[in-house]
Amino acid sequence: MGHDAASTATPGTESRLLRIQEVAAETGLTPRSIRYYEEMGLLAPAARSEGAYRLYDADDLERLRFIGALRNDAGFSLAEIGQMLEDEQARSRNRVQFRAGDPDRQRSALTDAIDRIDRQLTTLARKRDRVDAMIADAAARRAHLQGHLADLEAGRSPDHAPHAGVPEPSVEARQ
């Protein structure tokens, strides 16, 4: 099977390289944002055209969608995202090591990528846990208020104080 990228050969085999605007439409980002992410070292386009146009492959698309989600859905800063995605240089190296068919290097590149994803999963899980904690906190406040409401209906005093078994609404440890 033919296996070589870029140039003008194989114009239907390799799913095609997209220009920045198409990528923008596809990902819901703006061209400006995509260039900015590149400037911040979050990704580099798979290739450049003869006239220096940025050209993105399917892998870049996936990465950009992930970046967008991390940013807009999860609310991470670009600096945090940079740490999570870890060093774009490594990615291009991996990309190259895949073109070169050395199986040993391919294997290590894959396990490295998996390790990175595992760390991403850890970070995301921590985030979800924090949000969960806030949900629990809000639920506790809700319960507290309902306690007061019950007091009121029963004609008791509106005496304040945590009411029932809710001594400290938790939420410890900053940073």
Place this chain on the structure above:
Amino acid sequence: MGHDAASTATPGTESRLLRIQEVAAETGLTPRSIRYYEEMGLLAPAARSEGAYRLYDADDLERLRFIGALRNDAGFSLAEIGQMLEDEQARSRNRVQFRAGDPDRQRSALTDAIDRIDRQLTTLARKRDRVDAMIADAAARRAHLQGHLADLEAGRSPDHAPHAGVPEPSVEARQ
């Protein structure tokens, strides 16, 4: 029982009012941020001293901690937080309606507060679901890579394409 705040009376009964720096230490925020939050209408100190010092009660502390968590842990913007906390004016009104002992108004104030918390819970749950979706997404990518790894170990082709039952990594619906 004597029931009147501020002045210099009852110096041990009402858990004490804190000045901005103590509040900052307690909440992990900076005085500047706290003032800024006030400027943005997220909260108002329970009282002011004779010389216009901001004085915060336990309720303010709780609110500020919640704001801090929404901002730093959950990553909401102050505008979003403002919507979630909804109109500080309502809060001071509620606070007043509680001092005045009208039980009917107390009841409606409580149910209103509970409704607000329910809306907060909805927002937080949506957020958690988005993060969960990203976790699922990352897990899918992990599986994809492990598929490739298995191919490699079995001496198969590194042919790309989603590999197994992972046609589209999902993650739909923006905004």
Place this chain on the structure above:
DNA sequence: CTTAACCTTGACGCGAACGTGAAGGTTCCA
């Protein structure tokens, strides 16, 4: 070869969320 549509690299602008003085008043303890 022209031309419209797209791209490039600057560079300036902007709102959000504070940081950081400056200049002066307040508290409180000795």
Place this chain on the structure above:
DNA sequence: TGGAACCTTCACGTTCGCGTCAAGGTTAAG
């Protein structure tokens, strides 16, 4: 009655994450 430590209100500076021209070069179609 001092101070030292805190507070107040401006007001300007900063970083982040882009938006928005400006002045050109590139591509694909006709």
